[in-house]
Amino acid sequence: MSTHIDTYAERLDTAALKAEATAQISLENQLSIDEAYQIQKASIDRRIERGESLTGYKLGFTSRAKMEQMGLDEIIFGRLTDQMDIKKGPLELSNRIHPRVEPELAFRIKKDIDKVLDPADAPEYIDAVCIALEVIDSRFENFKFDLADVIADNCSSSAYLLGPWLDPKTDIRNKQISYSLNGENLHTGSTDAILGNPYDALIEVSKMSIKYDAAIKAGHIILAGAATAASYVSSGDHLKVSFSELGDLSLDIK
Ligand code: OOG
Ligand code: MG
Helix, strand or coil: CHHHHHHHHHHHHHHHHHEEEEEEEHHHCCCCHHHHHHHHHHHHHHHHHHCCCEEEEEEECHHHHHHHHHCCCCCCCEEEHHCCCCCCCEEEECCCCCCCEEEEEEEEECEECCCCCCCCCCCEEEEEEEEEEEEEECCCCHHHHCCCHHHCHHHHHHEEEECCEECCCCCCCCEEEEEECCEEEEEEHHHHCCCCCCCCCHHHHHHHHHCCCCCEEECEECCCCCCCEEECCCCCCEEEEHHHHHHHEEEECC
């Protein structure tokens, strides 16, 4: 593996470990998208060498709200580890830089995905679905990045919180989402804001998996991407997201 891949992987991994922002890589080096995914993989491999295990993958920029908020419009994918699962919370701020929280849906995968799925195949691969929150925490200064930067930085992944797993046949289409912080409504949206149909997240992640040789296995979790913009959180905040009949998720910020 070439050294600049390892050097940047170490730089991003260290920034996450120390909760200290680093300069955008794009200010000094225009990485290709392939190189950015190699850096992502190498930085997650460092976590795996420290004892974490891969729990699945996430998609990013699957809704217009997110594309507009971050100024990027290509779908990206990142890797999730067991250490990112914060169960019920609270969210610790001390080991993060400038976290933001966003509402998501998650799928649990029933059998290994070894091809690009089409919409008709998707149900066979879904073991369960749930409502979820994702905590993103760019390792770059001022939460600013270009496409290659954010991919190298594992798509800003920091933590996730999953609701109870629901029957895979649960209707997750077109459910109203309302996101409030300390009792004040910040964002509203719909589960269909994710790609126009959240099941399409499985199609997209299967394409990424084949293209970048990132095996999706039975039991893996897939985060479909945020349905609304993300919001910064600070110590003492109480966040609540309701997903209509699918339920509510709350998170305290410590
Ligand atoms: C990149 C990650 C995007 C999503 O759900 O769209 C993402 C970022 O916004 O920092 O996780
Ligand atoms: Mg997300």
